[in-house]
Amino acid sequence: MPDDLLRLDGLTKAYPGVVANDDVSFDIREGEIHALLGENGAGKSTLVKMIYGLVKPDKGSMTLRGKPYTPSEPSAARQAGVAMVFQHFSLFDALDVAENVALGMENPPKPRDLARQIREVSETYGLPLDPSRTVGTLSAGERQRVEIIRCLLQDPKLLIMDEPTSVLTPQEVEILFETLRKLKSEGTAILYISHKLEEIRALCDHATILRLGKKVATCTPSETTARAMAEMMVGSSFASPAAKAKTPGEGLLRVDNLTMPAPGAFGTPLRGISFELRAGEVLGFGGVAGNGQDELLLALSGERTSQRGTIWVKGADVSRDGPVERRAVGFLTAPEERLGHAAAPNMSLTENAVLTAGRRQRLVNKGFINWGRADGFAQDVIKRFDVRTPGTHVAARALSGGNLQKFVIGREVAQNPDILVVNQPTWGVDAAAAAAIRQALLDLAAQGAAILVVSQDLDELMEIADRFGALNEGRLSALRPVADLSIDEIGLMMGGAHDMEVAHVAE
Amino acid sequence: MIRLEKRPQPSKAWTVLTPILAVILTMIFGGIMFGLIGTSPVEAIRTIFWDPLFHPQFANFSRPQLLVKAGPLILIAIGLSIGFRAGIWNIGAEGQYIIGAICGAGAGLALYPMESALILPLMVVAGALGGWAWAMIPALLKVKFGTNEILVSLMLVYVAENLLASVSSGLLRNPEGMGFPGSRNLSQWSSSQNLELIPNTGMHLGVLTAFIAVILAYVLLTRHIQGYNIRLTGEAPRAAKFSGVSPARTILFCLGLAGALAGMAGLFEVTGPAGQISIDFGSGYGFTAIIVAFLGRLHPVGILLAGLLMALTYIGGELAQLMLGVPGASIQLFQGMLLFFLLGVDVLTNYRVRFGAAEVA
Numbered sequence: 001m002p003d004d005l006l007r008l009d010g011l012t013k014a015y016p017g018v019v020a021n022d023d024v025s026f027d028i029r030e031g032e033i034h035a036l037l038g039e040n041g042a043g044k045s046t047l048v049k050m051i052y053g054l055v056k057p058d059k060g061s062m063t064l065r066g067k068p069y070t071p072s073e074p075s076a077a078r079q080a081g082v083a084m085v086f087q088h089f090s091l092f093d094a095l096d097v098a099e100n101v102a103l104g105m106e107n108p109p110k111p112r113d114l115a116r117q118i119r120e121v122s123e124t125y126g127l128p129l130d131p132s133r134t135v136g137t138l139s140a141g142e143r144q145r146v147e148i149i150r151c152l153l154q155d156p157k158l159l160i161m162d163e164p165t166s167v168l169t170p171q172e173v174e175i176l177f178e179t180l181r182k183l184k185s186e187g188t189a190i191l192y193i194s195h196k197l198e199e200i201r202a203l204c205d206h207a208t209i210l211r212l213g214k215k216v217a218t219c220t221p222s223e224t225t226a227r228a229m230a231e232m233m234v235g236s237s238f239a240s241p242a243a244k245a246k247t248p249g250e251g252l253l254r255v256d257n258l259t260m261p262a263p264g265a266f267g268t269p270l271r272g273i274s275f276e277l278r279a280g281e282v283l284g285f286g287g288v289a290g291n292g293q294d295e296l297l298l299a300l301s302g303e304r305t306s307q308r309g310t311i312w313v314k315g316a317d318v319s320r321d322g323p324v325e326r327r328a329v330g331f332l333t334a335p336e337e338r339l340g341h342a343a344a345p346n347m348s349l350t351e352n353a354v355l356t357a358g359r360r361q362r363l364v365n366k367g368f369i370n371w372g373r374a375d376g377f378a379q380d381v382i383k384r385f386d387v388r389t390p391g392t393h394v395a396a397r398a399l400s401g402g403n404l405q406k407f408v409i410g411r412e413v414a415q416n417p418d419i420l421v422v423n424q425p426t427w428g429v430d431a432a433a434a435a436a437i438r439q440a441l442l443d444l445a446a447q448g449a450a451i452l453v454v455s456q457d458l459d460e461l462m463e464i465a466d467r468f469g470a471l472n473e474g475r476l477s478a479l480r481p482v483a484d485l486s487i488d489e490i491g492l493m494m495g496g497a498h499d500m501e502v503a504h505v506a507e
Numbered sequence: 508m509i510r511l512e513k514r515p516q517p518s519k520a521w522t523v524l525t526p527i528l529a530v531i532l533t534m535i536f537g538g539i540m541f542g543l544i545g546t547s548p549v550e551a552i553r554t555i556f557w558d559p560l561f562h563p564q565f566a567n568f569s570r571p572q573l574l575v576k577a578g579p580l581i582l583i584a585i586g587l588s589i590g591f592r593a594g595i596w597n598i599g600a601e602g603q604y605i606i607g608a609i610c611g612a613g614a615g616l617a618l619y620p621m622e623s624a625l626i627l628p629l630m631v632v633a634g635a636l637g638g639w640a641w642a643m644i645p646a647l648l649k650v651k652f653g654t655n656e657i658l659v660s661l662m663l664v665y666v667a668e669n670l671l672a673s674v675s676s677g678l679l680r681n682p683e684g685m686g687f688p689g690s691r692n693l694s695q696w697s698s699s700q701n702l703e704l705i706p707n708t709g710m711h712l713g714v715l716t717a718f719i720a721v722i723l724a725y726v727l728l729t730r731h732i733q734g735y736n737i738r739l740t741g742e743a744p745r746a747a748k749f750s751g752v753s754p755a756r757t758i759l760f761c762l763g764l765a766g767a768l769a770g771m772a773g774l775f776e777v778t779g780p781a782g783q784i785s786i787d788f789g790s791g792y793g794f795t796a797i798i799v800a801f802l803g804r805l806h807p808v809g810i811l812l813a814g815l816l817m818a819l820t821y822i823g824g825e826l827a828q829l830m831l832g833v834p835g836a837s838i839q840l841f842q843g844m845l846l847f848f849l850l851g852v853d854v855l856t857n858y859r860v861r862f863g864a865a866e867v868a
Binding site: 301302303322323324325327335337340341342343344345346347351354355356358364367368369371 | 730731732733735738739742743745746747748749750751753
């Protein structure tokens with residue numbers, strides 16, 4: 001086919017313990033906008049890193065305009081005409097636009113010429129940008145324009161864009177789409193990575209869908225419904241779960257208009273989150289990563305305390321309490337990151353048992369740690385949750401991801417909490433272990449505990465949750481019973497098609 | 508290309524053997540260095556490591572010096588090591604040591620010439636409080652404004668040194684001292700003197716306190732939840748926050764404890780071996796204790812041994828200068844080598860070296 005720009009043939013890349021890409025093949029044609037679609041962890045990033053020369057494939061080949069293409073590093077990719085705009089920008093706040101652009105070029109022209117070129121490109125493509133402005137004063141959308149212009153100055157044949165709209169306001173998205181359509185009309189191909197289905201339907205000519213590292217389908221987005229694409233993305237295992245006839249118990253945890261600023265430059269602020277968690281129920285929060293999941297967890301665990309009157313446990317205000325006080329009233333949490341957050345990597349499992357269970361399991365008496373009891377508790381957790389380890393003396397980092405996950409979730413479940421909040425409880429865990437963890441959560445709920453599961457695995461939430469809500473840019477959607485939710489509605493709740501107000505982009 | 512790869516579980520045996528290996532390597536390379544400057548390597552090493560303890564002529568004098576020198580080093584290093592365990596880098600123990608001595612001596616001299624058995628305990632408390640207060644400056648600045656405790660505590664050493672110069676020729680100057688700078692001799696005033704508890708051993712109250720501190724630090728770190736929280740903060744700060752450890756409280760505790768112990772060390776020194784507040788009272792113990800803390804791998808028992816070893820190289824080094832005429836700089840180089848080899852061998856305990864091209868990821 002003469003109009004193939006880039007052909008990928010059997011690309012495979014394995015990391016220890018996980019195959020990120022498994023025999024992926026597809027073609028990108030000249031002048032098309034090609035969507036790469038998939039859930040988190042589907043292997044999108046690894047694939048584009050291979051195209052951009054950041055990662056070498058284990059197997060497979062790439063052909064660019066009929067010639068073998070094996071970029072050894074990003075500069076080789078740029079020379080071949082492949083440019084990439086990353087999700088997180090690499091710009092220096094203290095320098096101006098032209099200086100930042102010059103830093104990313106192999107042979108930058110003289111400053112005056114460069115400023116002129118920047119102006120030309122920015123006018124041609126409808127990307128308003130003043131080359132003399134300091135980057136620190138620009139909005140996120142304007143910063144992205146700097147990155148795009150830096151790419152365009154090198155006259156690329158293929159432009160890779162990694163989730164470009166995640167930091168943009170709707171107005172900026174429109175501007176960006178105009179630019180991309182203009183580029184396409186001039187013959188530049190664009191590889192567009194996203195999981196926002198409506199965007200892809202509006203913009204892209206073809207779509208390749210990845211799931212668990214494999215290419216599962218291709219389609220023409222404009223002729224495919226969002227529902228069909230979502231099903232391809234997550235697999236067709238969206239069997240409606242049997243209606244769970246449970247009488248909800250009393251409300252144990254109430255979150256009332258929880259609003260918090262973002263903790264750092266790449267954090268997400270929480271905006272007016274309210275919900276109630278009742279005894280015996282499992283509530284599931286879905287959403288694309290980076291929409292406030294981690295921030296919500298920090299606020300619930302007590303690592304970041306919120307304004308008075310925002311978090312209530314059994315009728316008492318715990319908003320200003322730290323993690324220790326919250327655990328004392330039976331409110332336990334398990335964060336997503338196992339090593340370094342839920343567990344100390346270099347400490348033994350016994351020591352890690354003390355990390356959250358010290359007070360509740362009476363492992364500490366008058367300030368002194370009872371190591372015998374702590375070891376006993378760690379052994380209980382290991383036995384009950386089938387953690388594969390030579391013993392409790394082993395450092396946490398010596399355990400495999402799945403085994404450590406079983407340990408840190410088990411450590412909280414074994415403390416018989418009244419309220420348990422878990423983030424990504426089965427992330428990176430093999431199927432059998434995941435099923436065991438889910439069953440443990442369901443058993444805990446059956447005993448009358450209230451459980452909140454935050455996860456990006458929709459199958460998981462459909463399987464165990466009674467009610468579902470989606471986090472989107474730090475907001476929580478309305479909560480709906482899982483039993484009468486359709487995939488279309490879930491897509492809408494997650495994808496933010498309802499969310500047309502201007503997002504507050506962090507300065 | 509050479510890469511370092513973290514070992515999943517460093518060998519227990521090597522963790523213990525590293526310091527010994529480092530000492531042997533220092534002896535070998537130090538010996539080569541002494542050889543290069545024209546001194547017999549064997550004789551130099553023997554003079555440094557053996558003669559202070561067993562030389563028929565000098566050992567009687569130098570053997571007690573071992574404890575006199577090791578005492579303050581161990582006491583200060585124990586305090587520092589607890590902060591280091593939590594990732595709190597107090598570099599200013601020298602300043603806390605000086606201020607502790609000034610405050611303790613000042614409290615005692617205010618009561619001169621009263622005679623009471625309560626004066627020395629009072630001075631110890633005042634010394635500890637002085638060191639504690641001096642360490643609270645970087646601690647509070649860090650907690651309130653996020654300043655870097657390394658810089659602040661280090662700068663305060665120079666402030667303390669100037670205060671020392673000022674009080675020894677002003678506020679605390681001996682009125683009967685014919686105008687010479689320096690305070691009254693505290694080791695000659697029976698209410699304040701800190702004498703050897705057992706004759707000819709160098710064992711004074713400060714050394715005893717250091718030994719007690721070793722035991723208490725061991726209990727704190729292995730048995731007590733506060734020690735656990737400190738270790739957790741150093742190992743994984745985010746896990747510590749998740750566990751519910753307050754970073755601010757940890758900073759205040761660690762810096763405060765290190766300051767108080769350094770202040771006590773200063774007080775024991777000024778009432779015993781040094782005898783008086785004088786311009787040259789600051790002896791560098793506060794800085795050397797940092798090396799001792801690391802040489803002892805931040806472990807209380809390790810610090811006990813490292814303090815004794817360090818004291819030995821000091822005494823032996825002086826002896827070598829005296830008897831063999833080697834330059835003082837070569838002794839400092841020798842001590843530097845010890846730290847260098849310890850840290851170098853340490854890296855190899857925790858990492859394995861891999862040759863070959865690294866993959867870009």
